[in-house]
Amino acid sequence: MSDADLLARRFEENRPRLRAVAQRMLGSGAEAEDAVQDTWLRLSRADVTGIDNLAGWLTTSVGRVCLDRLRTRTTRPEQPWDTAGPEPDSTEGGPVDPEREAMLAESVGRALLVVLDTLAPTERFVFVLHDMFAVSFEEIAAVVDRTPAAVRQIASRARRRVHQDGTVGETDPARQRRVVEAFLAASREGRFDDLVSLLDPHVVMRADPVAVGLGSAAETRGSAAIAGFFNGRAQGAVPAYVDGLPGAVVQIGREARLTLSFIVTDRIIGIEVVADPAQLATLEVTSAEAQRR
Template sequence: MTTAPSGLVSEAFEAQRDRLRAVAYRVLGSHADAEDAVQEAWLRLARQDEATIGNLAGWLTTVVGRICLDLLRSRTAHPEAAYGQQSADLVVTPADDPAPDEQAVRADAVGLALLVVLDSLTPGERLAFVLHDMFAVPFADIGRILGKSTDATKMIASRARRKVRGADRPAGPGREHRQVVDAFRAAAVDGDFEALLRVLDPDVKLTVDTPAGAVVTLGATKVAAGARMFSGEAARHRPVLLDGAPGHLTWRPDGTPLSAIAFTVAEGRITAIHIVTDPPKLATLQLSAPGPA
């Protein structure tokens, strides 16, 4: 039977909530998933005998870590599930307007870039890197979450650290990124298959977030073959930054939103395209449609 934790434990949990949410977000890359992980930790705390918890902060970190690890492993087994979550936290900034706080926008872009790099790590590597390098959790505690020895956990974290340091993490979207995106759009409108292949990374990943779920396409050839979906949107679109990445919004002739498209660019090529067509998510974007073409 589940009982509510005592008042003192409840207060202690609330004092840890922001830190736990930050840990979960860095591990999972989704605010919604992070909230769910923290809520699940609260439910597990309610089922736990308080007398068996010596260090509540450490216990909660371990529980949240295990919840996040399970979710990361589930994403690895079912990659389409992960992409369905990413659009929930879209932050839209007009690409042609001065940002109210340019430094903050750059910081957000760097944060997004780091999350993109973290996505390249295995679940164990990502958890070890985030917990140790970002939140100073001891390797012994991380090892208990991973089911590894302390020495093995150190090796996992070291491997993750090398991958993060070796990755090309841009400081912001940059004019050159926008030029790559513009070249892609021009090639799509012209139906220039070879030009599309020149701007697409061979392992590019296209994710279309629809009301029925996420559809994932892998590889430059397949993405280029389906790029004509972009050609009809040229007349009514607006360049924007989506979570700090170059992209654009498109509208139907009646002014209702059609799609939000974000591009990830690295080393002069597009490595990922994320298209949101789900109307409820598009309705949360607070930008007016462009004027008549």
């Protein structure tokens, strides 16, 4: 198999995920397919020898393509929502990809897309890539030319708007909270299999330099590795919301020393560990009990 054929095969393996990103960003099946094709063109022209994480590169690239498209929408009227039924697939007349169609049907509710459409392009880009696909704030910051701290604030603002609209499904805070509470309980009780079942197979955990000094790895990938890290831990972690995300906080007295933020769709797809005092001071940490009142 030639290098070009291998690259095309790897792209096709990532196509369902890329189309899901584009669908959430653009709200249109036809536009999503166009954005995915544009991403393929970018990949085919890129120097792939410098790409360490192809899946991550593709996710960020399709997001960038979609962001450009959202920004140009201000110069032309948007297409009205089709309330009669789901949008037709853009590969009309061609073979249907069952996996892609299943992902599209289960992952993108119309109510969610309508709410996302109220966000500014940068807010939508940050929310979709981080809160739905666990792309790091550092990677997103490089695309939107902001600092990671500024991107975190954008995500928090977008998150509040989405939740205030009462959208249910993958962004439902109550369901996310239940998943996280089950994860923390399984961690404390050392139930490894339960931890694995609550984690997406491709889950990623990122820790800041201070947390790394306390024993975390800067980045850990995979459900087994992360379940192994948490197995028997989280003894001092108190359930909390961290910038609107379900999570936990470790406190000494009333001072937060470490926070865990969980990104949850069907299962946990991302975990962020923050222990840097300067960063902790910028986070809005609310106890889960207070949030329920």
